[in-house]
Amino acid sequence: MTTRVWGIDFSGAAHPGARLALAEATLQEGVVRIGAVDAVATRCGTPSAREAAIAGLTELARSVGPDRVGIDAALSLPQTALRALGTDRWQQLPAAVRRRCPDARALTGLVIDAAPPTGPRYPRRVTDARTAALSPVHFMIAAQTYAALTELLPRWRAVGDVAPHGRKRPTLCEVYPAAALSVWAIGSTGYKGEEPRHRDRRVAIIDALTDTGAVTIAPGPRAAMLDQPGGDLLDAAIAAVVAGLTRPTAPPGPPAEGAICGGEPTDYRPQCPLLPT
Numbered sequence: 001m002t003t004r005v006w007g008i009d010f011s012g013a014a015h016p017g018a019r020l021a022l023a024e025a026t027l028q029e030g031v032v033r034i035g036a037v038d039a040v041a042t043r044c045g046t047p048s049a050r051e052a053a054i055a056g057l058t059e060l061a062r063s064v065g066p067d068r069v070g071i072d073a074a075l076s077l078p079q080t081a082l083r084a085l086g087t088d089r090w091q092q093l094p095a096a097v098r099r100r101c102p103d104a105r106a107l108t109g110l111v112i113d114a115a116p117p118t119g120p121r122y123p124r125r126v127t128d129a130r131t132a133a134l135s136p137v138h139f140m141i142a143a144q145t146y147a148a149l150t151e152l153l154p155r156w157r158a159v160g161d162v163a164p165h166g167r168k169r170p171t172l173c174e175v176y177p178a179a180a181l182s183v184w185a186i187g188s189t190g191y192k193g194e195e196p197r198h199r200d201r202r203v204a205i206i207d208a209l210t211d212t213g214a215v216t217i218a219p220g221p222r223a224a225m226l227d228q229p230g231g232d233l234l235d236a237a238i239a240a241v242v243a244g245l246t247r248p249t250a251p252p253g254p255p256a257e258g259a260i261c262g263g264e265p266t267d268y269r270p271q272c273p274l275l276p277t
Contacts, residue, residue: 003027004066007175007240008040008057009232010073010144010152020053023221023236024066025244031214032244037221037233050147058155061170070175070243072235073148074136075162076258077111078123084114090165090256094153097146104146108137126253131179131263164251164259173249177238179263181205185276192231202226202234214273215241245272 007023020040026033041048044056061069077097082088085096101107108122115123122135136145156162160170181188186208191201206222209215217225217237225234242262249259249267261267265275 001028003068003244004064005032005240005244006061006066006069006170007236007238007243008069008071008073009177009236009239010071010148011141011230011232011235019230019232020048020050020057021232021236022057023233023240025237025240027068027244030245031216032241034215034217034221034237034240036218037224037237051151054147054151055155058152058159061156062159066170068243069160069170069172070239070241070261071148071172072175072177072239073152074133074141074145075148075153075172075174076125076256077136077145077149078115078125079254079257080114080116080123081111082256084110088256090258093256094149094157097149098154101146101150104137104142107146107149108139108142111135111137125257127251127257127260127263130252131176131260132182133176133179133260133263162258163261164248164255173243173246173261174258175239175242176260176263177235177242179260180238180242183263183265183267184208184274191234192229194229198229199226202231205234209241209274212273214245241274245269245274 005025005027009021022040022043023034024036040057041053044060046052046056076090085100087096111123122138124135134141156172161168163171163173178188186205191198191205246262246267249261251257251259268275
């Protein structure tokens with residue numbers, strides 16, 4: 001049986017261009033085979049503007065029908081923020097954010113104001129703390145979180161479900177590549193940049209993945225991942241691997257906060273070759 005798997009890197013959601021990235025793979029007999037990586041706008045034949053790229057992505061998902069999709073983007077907020085938005089149900093979150101927050105700055109302010117004053121500057125979900133991920137509204141990723149909640153999720157709900165809130169395919173699950181690399185005992189830093197040492201780190205990560213036998217990468221995608229200094233194509237491939245090899249992940253905190261998949265060893269079957277022995 002062959003399972004179609006996608007990985008999406010959403011780090012360029014504020015200004016996509018070539019940075020909103022898609023990896024396409026198959027899962028066969030426990031092996032993730034990465035056959036293509038590309039900018040979403042290029043793959044979908046759309047302008048690189050964020051809204052057009054996201055619309056093209058969801059239409060492509062509708063036509064191709066992947067089974068599992070991993071995305072490097074926060075798909076929920078801390079429970080205190082949901083309460084401030086007037087809901088305790090994740091399904092109502094995208095509409096509530098669009099109604100109350102005209103932009104990412106407004107969303108950040110709402111999340112910070114709703115949290116206990118003695119907590120961290122940028123409130124985190126339980127799943128963020130468990131996987132050492134940034135807060136969904138940290139200044140480095142607030143724009144991509146806002147785009148995911150207000151532009152991607154409303155479109156995706158017409159295509160499939162979002163884990164752990166539904167099982168209809170294609171199922172979208174949240175992934176944090178740095179956490180996955182740490183679980184796999186592969187260094188998660190130093191691979192984004194234009195210097196030779198950054199490229200060497202990308203080589204090391206790709207070799208470490210393929211040496212396990214759990215991942216194969218076609219020559220074209222491998223070269224593209226090595227040559228892109230931002231690491232977006234590589235992150236998309238990591239997201240595809242996580243989506244292919246993880247089991248359904250139960251939220252470690254309030255259900256509405258969701259869960260980052262692949263950030264803990266228990267997310268994988270016990271004999272997964274990626275886990276260190």
